[in-house]
Amino acid sequence: MDGLDGKPLVLWLPAWTPGSYLIREFARHVQGLAARGANGKPAAVTRVAKDGWRIEPGGTKLSVGYDVYAFDLSVRTSHVDESHAYWNGAATYLTSDGWLSRPAALRIEAPAGWKAMVPLPRDGDRWSARDYDELCDSPVHCSPDDRTVTFQAAGVPHALAVWGHGNEDLPPLAEDLRKICEEAARLFGGLPYPEYLFLTLLTDRGRGGLEHRRSCTLLYPRFGFRPEKARADFLTLAAHELFHAWNVKRLKPLALTPYRWREENLTRLLWFFEGCTSYYELLLTVRSGAISPARFLELWGERMTQLARTPGRAQQSAEEASFTSWIKHYRPDENSVNSSVSYYLKGSLIALSLDMELRRRGSSLDELLRRLWAKYGEAEKGVPEDGVRAEAEALAGGRLDLFDRAVAGTEDPGYEGLAAVGLRARARARESASDKGGSKPRERNDDLASFFGALVKPGHLTVQGVLAGSPAERAGLEAEDELAAADGFRLHPDGWQARVEGQPPGTRIELAYFRRDELRRATVELGERPQDTYWIERVEGVSEAQRAAFQAWVGHPLNEGKGT
Secondary structure, eight states: OBOOOSSOEEEEOOSOBTTBOSOOOGGGGEEEEEEEETTSOEEEEEEEETTEEEEEOOSSBEEEEEEEOOBOOSSSSEEEETTEEEEOGGGTOOBOGGGTTSOEEEEOOOOTTOEEEOSSOEETTEEEESSHHHHHTSOEEEESOOEEEEEEETTEEEEEEEESOSSOOHHHHHHHHHHHHHHHHHHHTSOSSSOEEEEEEEESSOOEEEEOSSEEEEEEETTOSOSHHHHHHHHHHHHHHHHTTTBTTTBOBGGGSSOOTTSOOOOSOHHHHTHHHHHHHHHHHHHTTSSOHHHHHHHHHHHHHHHHTOGGGGTOOHHHHHHTTTTTTTSOOTTHHHHOOOHHHHHHHHHHHHHHHHHHTTOOHHHHHHHHIIIIITTTOOBOTTHHHHHHHHHHTSOOTHIIIIISSOSOOOOGGGGGGTEEEEEEOOOSTTOOSOSOOOSOOOSOOSBOOEEEOTTSOBEEEEOTTSHHHHTTOOTTOEEEEETTEEOOTTTHHHHHHTSOTTOEEEEEEEETTEEEEEEEEOBOOOSOEEEEEEOTTOOHHHHHHHHHHHSSOOOSSSOO
């Protein structure tokens, strides 16, 4: 480190990483920090904060060394073992207040035969970043076993790099990613980066992604590429993180400009920046042909169902969910389903409703994004808290009460606007324990007849949570209770729900359960099944205008046969 003035220097490590809005206290993994001055003599180091160290350099040069414990295989932290090394800059690189805007160079010493992948410009054995933000925005992966497929999309080089092995088939995946990238380029009129890396870590469990300006990291189950629905799930995850190259990395809330690395960066706009991205993860994927229009609509039915089954949507607005993400979304508990709502989920459904309303008025969400990109994104000025609504209403030519009802308020977005593209959303009761919605009612249903309202861990009899206002809550059940028997007969993990909810509404069941190690009993009176399971179908007598609107929206025709 050159350019020191001999005065004490405070180095610190970020507390969070952009894209994952939780204080993670990365400094807790730093150990063995030591420093030496220009003459090679040890420099005094004093820890002055939970994330900061004061160093007495005693000259104009300083060398600092430290270890970082890296054993968290996720997209937002770091993991090192005998097969690879992966790390994020925010969890790794010390800095100081005066260095944030200075250029940085990165050199990696890896074992012989290992390949290093860094989405930064490279010159020989060094990678360069224009400032600390760019350095932290460029994750590093080193391994002797990286498998990479390269492709061109909209004239820009891309790469799909995979660590780990499973049932993936890389060339077809790369081809689908190429099509998705070109759909994104078509939407915005080009790509905002000189090259792009899809870095994929295959594991035995876990699913997630983290966006960066020139790359993304995807964590995915190694055998999660078959059947076709599973493979499409990977593509929607990749499409989500790709879309963030515009929406969040360059077009971002003003509250995130610049990043404040050591504290929460609060904004009420995550419902748009994450929710809208969750909307386009499906829209780009269907437009590219990676999923069918029928599957696209099925997934929207599933999302409507998921929201309807979240009592917390009546307690927390999308704006509030965005603002409290640092203490709520990333820290769920057994009551989260009753007290909060996901800004990803509700945000995507708000985006759907907003798109339908804009299309009804002769525009679209596509056009709104291009408008926001031209005004804020290309110059990276930061969108003010009222900026999305202001631009949407300017485009719509009038007030949009959706923002009052569903964004600032706790109402559902409403799906009546689907009529503009020849569709309608319909609701029914849940038909089985595995029923996620998205499909019309079966002709015969003998599985479930009533409603209980306890969320039970799959394959277990332990209660995860209890829905507000449900028969289970009225009977006094709580999270972590263990169901034991109903009407004197033992319950089993695989069939408990059919046993309990297979009874008619109004049936009273004598339930035995354990609370910690105490056997308890309660009488549960089963209720009516709520109409909380959605599917989407064509309206009768679809007009040519509706067909044209559907084609413009999805990029495929509205068919009369199966699906759409």
